[in-house]
Amino acid sequence: MTMKEEAKRVEELRQLLNHYNYEYHVLDQPTVPDAEYDRMMNELLTLEEENPELKTQDSPTQRVGGPPLSGFQKVEHRVPMLSLxxxxxxxxxxxxxxxxxxxxxxxxxxxxxxxxxxxxxxxxxxxxxxxxxxxxxxxxxxxxxxxxxxxxxxxxxxxxxxxxxxxxxxxxxxxxxxxxxxxxxxxxxxxxxxxxxxxxxxxxxxxxxxxxxxxxxxxxxxxxxxxxxxxxxxxxxxxxxxxxxxxxxxxxxxxxxxxxxxxxxxxxxxxxxxxxxxxxxxxxxxxxxxxxxxxxxxxxxxxxxxxxxxFPAEEVVTKLLSIELNVGRTGVVTPTAVLEPVLVAGTTVQRASLHNEDLIREKDIKIGDYVVVKKAGDIIPEVVSVIEDRRTGNEESFSMPEKCPECESDLVRLEEEVALRCINPKCPAQLREGLIHFVSRNAMNIDGLGERVITQLFREKLIHDVADIYKLTHEQLIELERMGEKSVTNLLEAIQTSKENSLEKLLFGLGIRHVGAKAARTLAQQFGSMDSIMEASIEDLEAINEVGQKMADSVVRYFQNEEVHELIEELKGAGVNTIYKGPKPVAVEDIDSVFAGKTVVLTGKLEQMSRGDAKKILEQQGAKVTGSVSKSTDLVIAGEEAGSKLEKAESLGVEVWSENRFLEELNE
CATH class of the missing domain: 3.30.470.30 (DNA ligase/mRNA capping enzyme)
Structure with missing residues (x-):
């Protein structure tokens, strides 16, 4: 065949194979035998190998898998993929x-x-x-x-x-x-x-x-x-x-x-x-x-x-052998049931959360009981109930201790909380859990520094707080169990790389109560630097839409601690970045627009643009676009077939613009 004929045949084969693939894997209605599909695929592979310039990324041959990758690159989603x-x-x-x-x-x-x-x-x-x-x-x-x-x-x-x-x-x-x-x-x-x-x-x-x-x-x-x-x-x-x-x-x-x-x-x-x-x-x-x-x-x-x-979780029966206590990053002491191994919803379960002392009392759970276990949401094992008919009299009652099982400090129950909490900031368990959180993927993302290595380092007293991570040496790491030369080199490189993270990663890694990954990003974007966040008042924080009173109080209280100030200075001294590196919001007062600082609602069908496009334009002009009309709404832009929102705006006396009026303002 000539080059032109080969190119035509390649395109013909691609169209046929894509169609047959769609019939087989999407419609579940194949129209050709597997042998014919394989024959055509081999013909296409041969033609592409002989004519590399004809190979494209959407060719059916690209499904067979390329060479092994060295690792996975991080990518930011255009629109967040939120959980339900x-x-x-x-x-x-x-x-x-x-x-x-x-x-x-x-x-x-x-x-x-x-x-x-x-x-x-x-x-x-x-x-x-x-x-x-x-x-x-x-x-x-x-x-x-x-x-x-x-x-x-x-x-x-x-x-x-x-x-x-x-x-x-x-x-x-x-x-x-x-x-x-x-x-x-x-x-x-x-x-x-x-x-x-x-x-x-x-x-x-x-x-x-x-x-x-x-x-x-x-x-x-x-x-x-x-x-x-x-x-x-x-x-x-x-x-x-x-x-x-x-x-x-x-x-x-x-x-x-x-x-x-x-x-x-x-x-x-x-x-x-x-x-x-x-x-x-x-x-x-x-x-x-x-x-x-x-x-x-x-x-x-x-x-x-x-x-x-x-769906309702699968429930099984097993024996509760003992109850262990675990101290979390925030000091909460959680009782955990140790069980005879049992298969639940496809996985073997040996431990299950008992949540708190009140739950143990409410369900009358005793060590030695036969209990019903299920996975909450098919994920987290939990004890549902006790089978009292199977009690022998040898079961033992359980009560929570008065002292922390890790540091012997008094346990307290804070107002409106059912959990007992250790409030000793030097508690080894809290420090260890805090370190594990700091290096996790959504925080500083230090590959190779997982729970096992952190526990070893903490046990050997090589690290006490997160700043110590940046003082680790080759000599210290090579002595750890199951740490070879390559592992140590990779870990030190990962620690070094983490210094360049944007501020929100560090802020989330510090483990401030009520500050999750999304809130950390918002704070970092709004304030720009760790120093500015440390100096922020409760009023400054509450002025941000996504920040409520509980989070604002927690952030201010955290940064009032002198030990926290010393920790931040240590991190800075180690070269850890404390500046936000992402896109910065433009201050409303710097935007020259009639929409700047206004709360706007879009309703009805727009003819000249989608509502999504209109929302983007308004936000770029400094407006806050919300989904419902209230007394705080400054403007409603109403398209065709506007319904209840328009009626509510008129009843509240909120200013209403047509789409044409909106476009005229944009074009001025």
Whole structure:
């Protein structure tokens, strides 16, 4: 064949193979035998090898897996991948429904979807071609696993339209693939995976894409993150759009008009769950209309317009052998049940949380009891109840000590708390847990400095606080158990690299009460430096939208401690960055715009732009865009078919602009 003929044949083969792949892995309706598919794939491989200039990143041949990676790069999500709040019964679902109705009224619908038990992923397409795939990570920053995701046949490398977008989905391992994988691992005397979710996550975090390719993974895409050039009005419209583009979506979803319909849908799937070829651990319930989703908004951790109903956990019986006490980073002393090993929801459980002394008394739990154990949300083991009929009289009652089991300081119960707490700032357990938190992924992210190494260093008195981490030497580390030359070198490099982290990482790593990763980023962005945060008053902190009284009090109290000031100076002396490196917000007073400092609500259908675009423009102009009208609203911009928000604005006397008036102001 001539070069032109070969190029034409390559394109023909790609189109055919992509179509056959879609039929097999998405529609589950193959039209050609496997042998014919393999023959065409081999022909395409040969043509691309002979003509490298014809190879493209969206070719079906790119699924076979490239060379092993040296590591995974961190990537920031365009839109945060927030986790969902959980509901464990009908009452919690009805509470969720009540909160939704209080905010947006009665005119809305829900969409119910199966909650796939896998690994959440983000896929980015540019002009219809897959360019990046990433894990959820902490919701803000994930890991680039593009090469591994390309090995999943159900993920299209090219869409049916040349659209640029981000989609979210759940990668999973089908039950037959899981059983086959574990059988092979048993034959090779390897540890088996506890469940399909762990197997899928482990497969996608392999540095060698060929391993991921061998694991027979699949994916269900469940939502649109961002999309250019296409207006989507509802979540259900988004699912239809994803199907049109060639994505594999889960067909078992339903639009429900009432919470009673939602509960009925859930009840049906509790019964049918075992019949599926993949694992699910609940049902996701979402408000369908995107306008209402925007109005409901988000908390710091999760959307207000969605909730995950978790199926009732599997319950088993085992014996409680003893009760251990653990002192956490904040000084809370938690009793933990030590159990005879038992299999619960696919994993072996030997320990379960007892939460606090009040719970032990309420459930009358004694050492030696036979107890019912389940996994809360199919994740965290907990003791549900005692089987009193099986008591022999040899069981022992348990009571919490008056002294800290680690440092012998008095334990106290703070006002409005049920937990006992050690308030000694020098408590070894709190210091050790604080160090483990400081080096964790969402904090300073020091690879190689995990719980085992921290415990060794602390036990050998080589570190006492987080500043000591930056004083560690090669000579000290090489003496530790299971630490070779390469491990020590890599660890010292990771410690050095962590000095360059942006301020929010350090701020979260310090473990200030009520300051999570998102709040740390907000504080760092608003104040810019550790010194400015240390000098901030409660009023300064509360002036920030995301900061409440409890967090403000905690931050001020933390930085009033002289020992904290000394610690920060030590960290600075070691070269640890204390400045925010991310994009800085523009002060409202520096923005020359009629919208600067105003609270604005968008309602109705805009003709010249999407509401999302209008919101971005307003925020760039210094406005705060909210989802509901109140006395504090300065302006409502109303498009066509504006409803209750417009009526409320008129009743409150809030100024209302048309879209044309808004555009005129922007163009002046």
């Amino acid at each position: 709040g959980n509901a464990f019964g009908e009452d919690e679902l009805k509470d969720f429904d009540r909160r939704v109705r209080e905010r947006i009224g009665e005119n809305f619908s829900y969409v119910c979807e199966l909650k796939i038990d896998g690994l959440a992923v983000s896929l980015i397409y540019e002009d219809g071609v897959l360019v990046r795939g990433a894990t959820r990570g902490d919701g803000t920053v994930g890991e680039d696993i593009t090469q591994n995701l390309k090995t999943i046949p159900a993920i299209p490398l090219r869409l049916s339209e040349n659209v640029s977008m981000e989609v979210r989905g759940e990668a999973y391992m089908p039950k037959p693939s899981f059983l086959k994988l574990n059988e092979a691992r048993e034959k090779n005397e390897q540890d088996v995976f506890a469940n399909p979710r762990n197997a899928a996550a482990g497969s996608l975090r392999q540095l060698d894409p060929k391993i991921a390719a061998s694991r027979n993974l699949s994916v269900f895409v469940y939502g649109v993150g961002t999309v250019e050039g296409r207006e989507i009005d509802s979540h259900s419209d988004g699912l239809d759009f994803l199907n049109e583009l060639g994505f594999k979506t889960n067909p078992e979803w339903k639009r429900c008009e009432t919470i009673e319909d939602v509960i009925k849908f859930i009840g049906g799937w509790i019964e049918k769950r075992p019949d599926l070829s993949y694992e699910i651990d609940g049902i996701v319930v979402k408000v369908d209309e995107l306008e209402h989703q925007e109005e409901l908004g988000f908390t710091a951790k999760s959307p207000r317009w969605a909730i995950a109903y978790k």
